[in-house]
Amino acid sequence: MSGRTHQVVELLQEVVRSESEASLLALSQLFETVSDHEAASLLASPEVGQLAAAVGNAYRRWVSAREAQDALRLAQSKRHLVEEDDGFARRTYTRVQDLFVRESFEGVSNFVMVGCGPLPATLLQVLERTRVTRVLGLDVRSEAVRAAATLLSSYAERVELLRRDGSDFDYAAWDFVYVANLVENKAGVLAQIARTAPAHVRVVVREPVGLGALVAEHGESSLPAGFEVQHYGPREPRFASRHMFLERRP
Numbered sequence: 636m637s638g639r640t641h642q643v644v645e646l647l648q649e650v651v652r653s654e655s656e657a658s659l660l661a662l663s664q665l666f667e668t669v670s671d672h673e674a675a676s677l678l679a680s681p682e683v684g685q686l687a688a689a690v691g692n693a694y695r696r697w698v699s700a701r702e703a704q705d706a707l708r709l710a711q712s713k714r715h716l717v718e719e720d721d722g723f724a725r726r727t728y729t730r731v732q733d734l735f736v737r738e739s740f741e742g743v744s745n746f747v748m749v750g751c752g753p754l755p756a757t758l759l760q761v762l763e764r765t766r767v768t769r770v771l772g773l774d775v776r777s778e779a780v781r782a783a784a785t786l787l788s789s790y791a792e793r794v795e796l797l798r799r800d801g802s803d804f805d806y807a808a809w810d811f812v813y814v815a816n817l818v819e820n821k822a823g824v825l826a827q828i829a830r831t832a833p834a835h836v837r838v839v840v841r842e843p844v845g846l847g848a849l850v851a852e853h854g855e856s857s858l859p860a861g862f863e864v865q866h867y868g869p870r871e872p873r874f875a876s877r878h879m880f881l882e883r884r885p
Contacts, residue, residue, distance in 0.1 A: 666875035674845040694850040702754035730871040740765040749801030750815030753782035806832035816841035822857035829859035838881040847875025
C-alpha cells in the first residue's frame with residue numbers, strides 16, 4: 636500500500652469509527668483535491684473497497700444531519716438559502732443551478748424528485764424559478780419528509796412531500812424526474828422510471844465524480860435500455876458530483 640493510500644485509509648477508518656464532524660469534513664475536502672486518476676487508483680484498492688460501504692453510510696448520515704439542522708434554522712429564521720453564512724447550506728443550493736441553464740422546463744407540468752432530503756434545495760429552485768404547477772418530493776425517511784415540508788410550507792399549493800421509495804413509485808403522471816446523488820438503489824429507481832414513465836419524460840440524475848463514488852452510486856453503469864446520456868453538467872468539487880442529463884430513445 637502506497638503512503639497516499641495509507642493516509643486515505645486511515646481517514647476512512649476514522650470516519651467509520653467516530654463519524655466525527657472533523658473526519659467527515661476532511662473527507663469532503665479530500666474530494667476536492669483528488670484527481671480522477673488518483674481516485675480510480677484509490678477506489679481499486681482492496682483496503683479502500685473494504686471500507687466503502689461503511690464510509691458511504693456514515694457520509695449519508697452526516698449529510699442528512701447537516702441538512703436537517705440547516706432546514707430547521709432556515710424555517711425558524713425565514714432566511715433564504717443563499718443568505719446563509721453556512722457554506723454547506725449555500726453550496727447545497729448553488730450546486731444545482733446548471734439544471735436551470737440546461738433545461739427550460741417548457742411544457743413541464745409535473746416534476747418529481749427522488750431523494751429530496753430534509754433540505755430540498757432542488758425543489759426550492761423549481762418552485763422559485765419555473766411555472767411547474769405540481770412538484771413532488773420523495774424520500775424514504777420520515778424525518779426528511781417532515782423537515783422538507785416545513786421548509787417549503789409557503790409553497791403548499793404547489794408542492795407535496797411523501798415518504799416513498801423511488802424504486803416502486805409509479806411515474807406515469809410525471810413529465811420530469813430528478814434523482815438525487817445519494818439515492819440508494821439508483822439502478823432500481825431508473826428501471827422503475829423506464830417501466831412506468833411516459834415516453835416524453837425528462838430525466839436528470841445527480842452522479843458522483845472522482846472519489847465521490849465512494850459515497851454515492853453511479854446510475855450511468857445501470858442505465859435501462861432506451862436511455863442514453865445526452866449531456867453532463869459541471870462538477871461541484873466539494874460534493875464530488877455533477878448532473879447527468881438523460882434522453883429517452885424510441
